[in-house]
Amino acid sequence: MKGNCIKVxxxxxxxxxxxxxxxxxxxxxxxxxxxxxxxxxxxxGVSSYEEFELRLIDTPxxxxxxxxxxxxxxxxxxxxxxxxxxxxxxxxxxxxxRNLYLTLQLLELKKPMVIALNMMDIVKERGLExxxxxxxxxxxxxxxxPVSAAKKNGIAVLLHxxxxxxxxxxxxxxxxxxxxxxxxxxxxxxxxxAYDPKHHFKRWHAIKLxxxxxxxxxxxxxxxxxxxxxxxxxxxxxxxxxxxxxxxxEVVFHKNKNAHRTERIxxxxxxxxxxxxxFLLIMSFVFFITxxxxxxxxxxxxxxxxxxxxxxxxxxxxxxxxxxxQSMILEGAVAGVGGILTFLPNIAILxxxxxxxxxxxxxxxxxxxxxxxxxxxxxxxxxxxxxILGFGCTVPAIMASRALETEADRRKTMMITPFMSCSARLxxxxxxxxxxxxxxxxxxxxxxxxxxxxxxxxxxxxxxRRRKEKDKDILLIELPEYKRPNFRTIRIYVTTKLLDYLxxxxxxxxxxxxxxxxxxxxxxxxxxxxxxxxxxxxxxxxLVPIMQPAGLGNWQFVVALISGxxxxxxxxxxxxxxxxxxxxxxxxxxxxxxxxxxxxxPEFGASNAYAFxxxxxxxxxxxxxxxxxxxxxxxxKFTIQVILFQLILAWVAAVICYQxxxxxx
Amino acid sequence: xxxxxxxxxxxxxxxxxxVAYTIERRLEALGxxxxxxxxxxxxxxxxxxxxxxxxxxxxxxxLIAMGIEVKEASQ
Numbered sequence: 001m002k003g004n005c006i007k008v009x010x011x012x013x014x015x016x017x018x019x020x021x022x023x024x025x026x027x028x029x030x031x032x033x034x035x036x037x038x039x040x041x042x043x044x045g046v047s048s049y050e051e052f053e054l055r056l057i058d059t060p061x062x063x064x065x066x067x068x069x070x071x072x073x074x075x076x077x078x079x080x081x082x083x084x085x086x087x088x089x090x091x092x093x094x095x096x097x098r099n100l101y102l103t104l105q106l107l108e109l110k111k112p113m114v115i116a117l118n119m120m121d122i123v124k125e126r127g128l129e130x131x132x133x134x135x136x137x138x139x140x141x142x143x144x145x146p147v148s149a150a151k152k153n154g155i156a157v158l159l160h161x162x163x164x165x166x167x168x169x170x171x172x173x174x175x176x177x178x179x180x181x182x183x184x185x186x187x188x189x190x191x192x193x194a195y196d197p198k199h200h201f202k203r204w205h206a207i208k209l210x211x212x213x214x215x216x217x218x219x220x221x222x223x224x225x226x227x228x229x230x231x232x233x234x235x236x237x238x239x240x241x242x243x244x245x246x247x248x249x250e251v252v253f254h255k256n257k258n259a260h261r262t263e264r265i266x267x268x269x270x271x272x273x274x275x276x277x278x279f280l281l282i283m284s285f286v287f288f289i290t291x292x293x294x295x296x297x298x299x300x301x302x303x304x305x306x307x308x309x310x311x312x313x314x315x316x317x318x319x320x321x322x323x324x325x326q327s328m329i330l331e332g333a334v335a336g337v338g339g340i341l342t343f344l345p346n347i348a349i350l351x352x353x354x355x356x357x358x359x360x361x362x363x364x365x366x367x368x369x370x371x372x373x374x375x376x377x378x379x380x381x382x383x384x385x386x387x388i389l390g391f392g393c394t395v396p397a398i399m400a401s402r403a404l405e406t407e408a409d410r411r412k413t414m415m416i417t418p419f420m421s422c423s424a425r426l427x428x429x430x431x432x433x434x435x436x437x438x439x440x441x442x443x444x445x446x447x448x449x450x451x452x453x454x455x456x457x458x459x460x461x462x463x464x465r466r467r468k469e470k471d472k473d474i475l476l477i478e479l480p481e482y483k484r485p486n487f488r489t490i491r492i493y494v495t496t497k498l499l500d501y502l503x504x505x506x507x508x509x510x511x512x513x514x515x516x517x518x519x520x521x522x523x524x525x526x527x528x529x530x531x532x533x534x535x536x537x538x539x540x541x542x543l544v545p546i547m548q549p550a551g552l553g554n555w556q557f558v559v560a561l562i563s564g565x566x567x568x569x570x571x572x573x574x575x576x577x578x579x580x581x582x583x584x585x586x587x588x589x590x591x592x593x594x595x596x597x598x599x600x601x602p603e604f605g606a607s608n609a610y611a612f613x614x615x616x617x618x619x620x621x622x623x624x625x626x627x628x629x630x631x632x633x634x635x636x637k638f639t640i641q642v643i644l645f646q647l648i649l650a651w652v653a654a655v656i657c658y659q660x661x662x663x664x665x
Numbered sequence: 666x667x668x669x670x671x672x673x674x675x676x677x678x679x680x681x682x683x684v685a686y687t688i689e690r691r692l693e694a695l696g697x698x699x700x701x702x703x704x705x706x707x708x709x710x711x712x713x714x715x716x717x718x719x720x721x722x723x724x725x726x727x728l729i730a731m732g733i734e735v736k737e738a739s740q
Contacts, residue, residue, distance in 0.1 A: 064694035068687050097719035098696050237693045241701075241719075262722070263706065270724075272709045368724035371713045380726060381713065474688060475713060475726030478695075 005053045006166050009079045011106060012090035013099050014061030015361070015480035017118040020489050021090055021149035022058045025159075042074075049159035052166075057084070063098070065105040067215040070402060076215075079109065080201065086166050087113040088158075093130060093146070094122040094481060096252065100244045107140055107174045108204045114161045115144045121151070122481055126260065129253040138247045140174040150486050173203070175243045181235055184210055184227050195222045211236055262361075262482045269362070270479075275369040282362070286353040287449060291442045294346030295430070301345060305338045324527065328517055331580055336513025336573035340505045343427040343572075348498055350423050354392050355493040359485035363388065367477050377457050378464030380404065381475045383413045387456060390420030391449075392497065394625045397422075398632055406474075412463050414629050415642055416456035418621040421449050423501075424568035428616045431572055435594040436609035444610070448617050455618060455653070504567060512570045516563055516577050531578075550615060550651065551608035551658035554601045561615065567622045607661025611654040619650035668703065669712050669730040676704045677735035684732035692729070696721065702738050 010025075012018040026045025043058040059078055060071035067073050079087055089106055091099040106113060115136075123130060136144045143161035147154035176182055188206040192199055199205070208216040209224055211233040269278050312334060316326045357363050366388055371381025382404060390397035394417060401413040421429070429448055433441040519536035521527055528534055539562070540555025547558055556578040564571035579596040597604055620626070620643050630639045671677055679701050682689050696719040697703075708714035712727030 064691075066690065066694060068691060095720050098721045101694060101696065233690065234693065237690075238698045241696060241698050266706070266715070266722075270707055270715060272707075364724070368713060368715060371724070371726060372709055372711050375711060375713075375726070381724070474728055475724055476688070476691070476695075476729060477724050479715060479722040479724055481722075 004051050005055060006085045006163065007083060008054055008056045008086045008088050008162060009075075009084045010056055010058050010088045010090060011075060011079065011102070012061060013063055013092060013095075013102060015478060016061070016090050016092040016095075016099060017149045018061060018090045019058065020486050021116060021118060021147065022056060023488055023492055024149050024152050024155060025054075026056055047159065049156075049163050052163050054159070054162065056088075062102065064102060066211070067213055073215065079106075079111070085112065086162050087111050088116060088162060089113060090116045090118055092119050093117045094119045094126065094128075096130075097244055097248050100247060101240060103139065104174065104240050104243065107142070108207060109201050110172075110203070112165050112168065113142050114158070114165050115139070115142060116149075116154075116158055117144055117146045118149055119481075120146045121148055122483075127254050131251045131253070135247070135251045138174075138250065140172055150484075177236065177239050181210070181232070181239065184232065187227055188224055191222050191224060192220065195220065207236060265482050266365070266479070270365055270368055272372075275365075276373075279366060279369050282357070283449075284446065286350070286357075287446050288442065289353065290346055290350045290426070291430070291445060294349045295434075297345035298342050298430075302342050305342060309334050309338060324521070327521065328514065331577055332514050332517030333510060335576045336516070336570075337505050337510050339573045339576040340427065340509050340569050341502075343430065343569075344498065344501065346426055346430060347423045347501055348494060350426065351392055351494050351497045352490065354389075355490040356485050358493075359483075359489055361480040361482045364477050364479055367475065368479070371475050373457065374460075377461035379409060379412060379460050382477060383409065383460075386413050386417050387420050387453070390417045390422060392423055393500075394418050394420070394422045394621055395628050398625060398628045401632065411633060411638060412460055414633060414638075415463060415645065416459050418625055418642075418646060419452045419456040419459065419618060421452045421617060422568065424622070425616060427569055427572045429613055431575070431593075432609045432613050435591075435597075436606045444613075448613055451614065452617055455649070459649070504569070508567045509570055509573055512563055512566045513573050513577060516559070516570075516574045519559070520578065531580075536578075546651075549658070550654035551604075551611045551662070552615065552654070554604075556600060557612060561619065564616065565620055565622060567624070568616065571616055605665065607658050607665055610661055611658035614657045615650045615654040617650075618646060618653055620647050666735060667731050668705070668714070668716070668725075668733040668735050669727065671705050671708075671714075671735065673705050673707050676702055676738035678702055678738045678740070679733060679735055681734040682732060683734065684729060688729065688732075692733075695723065697733065703733075703735065 010018060010022050022043070022045065025047045027047075041060075045056050045058070047054040047056060057078060059075040062069070062072045062075050064072065065076055067076065078084065087106055087109070089103055091103060103115065117130075117132075117135075120130075132144065132146060136142060143165055145154055145158045145161050147158055177185070185203065185206045188209055189202050192202055192206060205216055205220065209220065210228055212228065212230070268274055271278075309330070313326075313330055316329060321329075363385065367381040367385055369381075370384040374381050374384055383401070385403070386397045386400040389400050397417045397420065398414055401410050401417065404410045404413055425448075426445075429445040430441070433444040437444045516536065519539070520531045520534045521529075523534045523538070525533070531537060536559045537555050540558040543558045543562075544553050544555055547553060552558065552561075556575075560571050560574040560578055563574040576593065579593060579600065601608075621629075626639060626643065629642055630636060633639060668677060679697060679699055681699065682692055682697060684692065701718055703716050703718045706715045706717055706722065712730050713724065714730055715722060715724050717723075
């Protein structure tokens with residue numbers, strides 16, 4: 001025992017309510033980092049009970065302690081290597097049979113362990129009853145504590161059990177395999193003792209060797225081939241499930257009395273035809289509230305920011321600050337960062353909706369619903385999940401592509417995910433569709449979201465054709481019970497995302513705004529008040545001939561797009577700085593900026609604006625995304641291919657949209 | 666027959682799994698073992714389906730459905 005500090009690893013299946021419970025136990029004092037060597041998030045939190053301090057580590061959700069996925073490897077290393085004192089196994093009581101498989105594997109480690117039996121409310125709702133006295137008896141007498149993470153029930157009892165059991169020490173063998181397997185385990189244990197007499201978890205490792213686990217074989221270069229048969233793993237798994245069936249038989253009563261609510265909802269939401277309509281309906285509702293309620297709140301925020309901006313101006317004047325300094329602060333920093341802050345409500349609502357869909361259990365249905373369409377373009381329905389996450393932010397979406405089975409599938413998904421309109425592109429749509437499409441602003445923005453999905457799917461199709469891959473759709477995904485989303489989980493999710501956004505506004509966007517301001521106020525002859533003679537203008541003018549066919553033949557737009565590579569929000573802050581709108585709000589909203597754009601580019605109309613938005617949607621993603629693609633694909637060649645592919649595609653699409661638009665208008 | 670030939674609402678008993686090695690292991694860890702009963706909740710024409718086994722609901726694609734050999738549960 002190391003003082004009064006207990007290290008607890010929280011382990012469980014995906015969708016067992018692990019994160020909700022973790023949040024209840026630790027509050028919001030979280031430390032988020034990556035697991036060593038991989039980009040899986042590692043979340044740590046602290047809790048206390050009596051005189052003990054509990055350090056909790058949240059591990060990624062897994063079904064098995066095998067080593068087929070990164071999540072499994074990470075979790076395994078955490079509980080074996082790190083000095084974890086207690087394993088807190090979160091078990092979904094409504095899906096006991098499957099959850100207990102991981103539990104049995106964990107028990108084989110013979111570490112102190114406590115089970116939190118979550119989702120007891122669903123068990124009651126279904127008319128089931130669990131024998132909570134018999135269950136621990138069948139699991140080696142470890143504490144089994146019924147909790148409701150959502151309603152915060154049973155938390156004190158759980159903490160008590162962790163502390164109490166920690167002092168009690170390890171547990172005994174829970175169940176015996178058949179004689180054939182037990183004999184093999186025993187023999188391997190003997191060989192292992194000779195190889196490393198001080199070996200911890202001998203039985204667990206022996207079972208893993210029997211299962212042919214690659215990692216364990218690599219770490220234990222011992223001769224066991226004569227003993228092990230390829231079918232042993234199958235037997236080990238089946239015997240575990242055999243024991244689980246026995247547990248379920250003894251512990252669960254009144255099976256299947258009530259019809260499942262989830263199945264009634266799924267009848268519609270996963271219906272071959274209505275499922276797709278349902279999905280489109282849900283997504284259009286999400287965007288509708290993002291724009292309608294978001295824009296209303298945005299208006300209020302704009303007024304507040306305008307007042308702040310004006311008082312800063314008055315203060316600067318009162319302090320008699322030099323003109324160039326005033327210009328830098330007001331036209332550079334305040335305009336740039338302020339312009340971005342006004343979009344906070346829209347982005348908050350979008351993330352709120354995504355969190356709601358995720359936590360309610362709907363998100364994984366999307367993989368099934370979209371499987372048919374995705375299958376036609378050579379991708380598994382699972383690839384649609386990273387794409388949906390891409391509506392929030394491309395970086396985690398690219399990371400989510402890891403869930404796909406093959407390298408080819410992962411790369412294809414990384415190639416197309418940036419085409420999904422991330423929340424940073426939303427301000428561009430709101431600004432330009434608001435200025436040039438007025439009443440139809442919402443429809444125009446929605447069309448860009450659809451265009452993104454369309455381009456992504458077409459690209460996937462073409463990439464599959466080019467590589468002549470065979471149909472390899474491997475859809476395998478759990479569909480969790482529908483549940484009322486947990487307020488706390490959603491709150492933590494949304495606040496983290498908004499803090500990220502604010503941090504970005506305070507750092508990347510702040511610096512980018514100042515750089516853009518400097519580019520516009522300095523030229524070959526030093527400082528200049530004429531932006532047309534600035535470095536920015538010189539750079540932009542060089543590229544104007546290329547952008548002319550897309551209706552973007554003004555250097556200001558070119559510079560704004562280039563600056564957007566640092567972060568897509570910067571396109572908007574750059575536009576405000578470039579067209580010297582001190583703040584979007586000061587000039588009575590969009591109209592002021594629109595007038596300034598028209599003063600510089602009188603021809604600029606709806607088709608130009610649409611081409612600009614299409615280009616913004618499709619071109620090179622931000623630096624953070626490029627870095628993530630490089631990290632995940634581990635190839636510069638592939639990363640550069642992605643950048644070029646997107647740049648060329650964006651140009652072609654923008655030119656087509658502009659030229660067609662010009663014919664129509 | 667394989668699960669792919671099954672119809673919505675019916676129950677089947679698994680008799681064998683014939684898919685790529687790693688997927689077979691993952692399916693087994695999820696509880697797709699010989700003699701386990703699977704119920705097809707809903708399916709699409711293309712072969713993707715939602716099944717229920719051991720109290721868990723899973724969506725599986727055509728290739729997996731075609732790789733799971735079954736017989737009618739009543740047999």
